[in-house]
Amino acid sequence: MGFHRWRLKNRIFAGFLVIGLIGVGVALSMGLAISNIYSDFRRFTVFSERAELGQDLSTRMIDLQRLSEEFIQEGESFSADQANLVFEQARGLLARLGGSGSEPVMKRAAVIATHLDSFQQAFSEVKIQRNRQSRLITETIQARAEEYGALLDQFAARIPPSGPESVALVERLRTLALQVERLTHRYFDSLDNSLIREVRSNVRLSRELIRQLRDLHQSRVSLRLLGQMEESVRAYEEVILEAVQRTRGYLFLVNVVMAAETHEILYQSDRLSDELHLEMNRIESDVARTIRQAFLLGLSGSAVMLVLIIGLSYAIGRSIATPIENLAGTFRRLAKGETVSGLRQREAGYELHELSKAAEVFRERNQETERLLIRYREISEELEERVKERTEELEGANRKLQQLSRTDSLTGLANRRHFEEILDREWSTALRSGLSLSVIMLDIDYFKAFNDRYGHPAGDQCLRDVAISLQRHLRRGDDLAARYGGEEFIVILQDAGHDKAMDIAESLCRAVSGLDIPHQDSPWQRITISVGVAVLEPASDITSAFELVKNADSALYRAKMAGRNRVVMFSNPPTAPPEPA
Structure with missing residues (x-):
């Protein structure tokens, strides 16, 4: 069966399967190449670390040679301690090199370790010889010199004044002793062998002079002192020669043994570093070759995949392009309302053949859908109209409920809860803007007596009339203006100081009195009010809105106590209330 006879999804799946298999092959090859590159880089890193260890080892050996020379020259224990520390560091580097797992490197490290041990042994011996030589110079030689000088002094003290020849010989011995001491110190400073020859010559001359003194002085005491002097000269010479031998011994260790071991360690370190660098260069070449191979593999794989994609796309397109054109013509005819037969499966393939068969059914169902859509729009418009009406009703009811929740039902003024909300807001505004804020509290005089005489309906009407008067004058x-409770009303005045608040309060007091509502139980035979005023100024010490209302209530109480029908401004301490309005 030809490729165009396959079902469309099988064609697509087959194309993607071939491309996927090629892609997997390329990916595996690339992954293998990357793995090789990673391994080479790991090896490169290891060899680079080993090369750095070899360079560090060379540096440590140079430090060892420098510290050993400083110790030989200065004899300071600090240099020896530093050398021991460098020894330990060098051993640590050798241990890391020896544990790297590379046989050539391990062999080199073993050779270097052997030479390093020899160097350390030689340096230990040098320290021993140097310390002994130092003790000989600073202690033993000095002691021998002092002993010989003391014997000379003893012998000179026994020479009679009549022996000028003996005195001259003793002075020459003193001079020779000083020369020996000076030449000895100069030798150990400069290590000049000619100075030792001069020392030995002076020692021989001293012995000859002692023999001459022996010929001149034959007493037992003199002979005993001269024998001790001769023995002291011999011991003095032996100590000097021993110190010289110690010096030559450790110089041999330094200049021959230690120098040879240092040279061999540096040579082996350099060879190790060279070998590691050669291996690193080889690894770099391998990495570069692997990268080139991976690049060529990826490029060739991409080219093959591109060719396959183009070929498969062309084949699949050719297999479905003509049936789709035929199907498009069928749908155009169906759109005009024509009745058409479906495409043959051979022409369209399985999927497009089934699609063409469904086209006719789609046309019939489409007409029914249009009728249902028209009906749906009609119902939707009707529902939208009903929803709009119900929404307006609910909004009106919400507005009414909100108004009722804020308004006193009897007077139409704001109720106490709404008053407290507005007071908090105005309090914050006054504090933030630095404005004045006044509160006026009013109470109808003798209102209980009014209710008792005229009845509650008349009392309710009186409250409404007072509320209308308040709204009219604000x-x-x-x-x-709000009803605070019972026959009490309260007013908030924003940005109103003492004078403005008093003017408004007095006008309210006159307005209520001017209503001429009869009240036989009142001294004024009509309804009047008592008013308390409290003001928050920018410099005021009032700390809260509650305190401001409390101050207005206190002023109202003072107005009532003063006889009612008047306005009282809160003050602390209280001042005399004014006369009735």
């Missing part, structure tokens, strides 16, 4: 948009 013309500023920011002012608020």
Whole structure:
């Protein structure tokens, strides 16, 4: 069966399968190449670390040679301690090199370790010889010199004044002793062998002079002293020669043994570093070759995949392009309302053949869908209209409920809860802006007696009339009048100081009195009010809105106590209330 006879999904799956297999092959090859590159880089890193260890080892050996020379020259224990520390560091480097797992490197490290042990042994012996030589110079030689000088002094003390020849010989011995001491110190400073020859010559001359003194002095005491002097000269010479031998011994160790071991260690370290660098260069070449191979493999694989994609795309496109064109013509005819037969499966393939068969059914169902859509729109419009009406009703009810929750039902003024909300807001505004804020609290005088005489309906009407009067005289948009409770009312005045608040309070007092509502139980035979005023100024010490209301209530109480029908401004301490309005 030809490729165009396959079902469309099988064609696509087959194409992607071939491309995927090639892609997997290329990916595996690339992964293998990357793995090789990674391994080579790991090896390169290891060899690089070993090369650095070899360079560090060479540096440590140079430090060892320098410290050993400093110890030989200065004899300071600090240099020896530093040398021991460098020994330990060098051993640590050798241990790391020896544990690397590479046989050539391990062999080199073993050879270097052997020479390093020899160097350390030689240096230990040098320290011993150097310390002994130092003790000989600073202690033994000095002691021998002092002993010989003391014997000379003893012998000179026994020479009679009549022996000028003996005195001259003793002075020459003193001079020779000083020369020996000076030449000895100069030798150990310069290590000049000619100075030792001069020392031995002076020692021989001293012995000859002692023999001459022996010929001149035959007494037992003199002979005993001269024998001790001769023995002291001999011991003095032996100590000097021993110190010289110690010096030559450790110089041999330094200049021959230690120098040879240092040279061999440096040579082996350099050879090790060269070998490691050669291996690193070889690894670099391998990495470069592997990268080139991976690049060529990826390039060739991509080219093959591109050719396959183009070929498969062309084949699949050719197999479905013509049936799709035929199907498009069928749908155009169906759109015009024509009745058409479906495409043959041979022409369209399985999927497109089934699609063409469904096209006719789609046309029939489409007409039914259009009728249902028209009906749906009609129902939707009707529902939207009903929803709109119900929404408007709910919004009106919400507005009414909100108004009722904020308004006193009897007077139409703001209720106490709404008053407290507005007071908190205005308090914050006054503090933030530095404005004045006034509160006026009013109470109807003898209202209980009014209710008892005229009845509650008349009392309710009186409250409504007073509320209307308050609203009529508060013309500023920011002012608020509220029923505080019972026959009490309260007013908020924003940006109103003492004078402005008193003017408004007095006008309210006159307005209520001017209503001429009869009240036989009142001294004034009509309804009047008592008013308390409290003001928050920018420099005021009032700390809260509650305190401001409390101050207004206190002023109202003072107005009532003063006889009612008047306005009282809160002050601390209280001042005399004014006369009735």
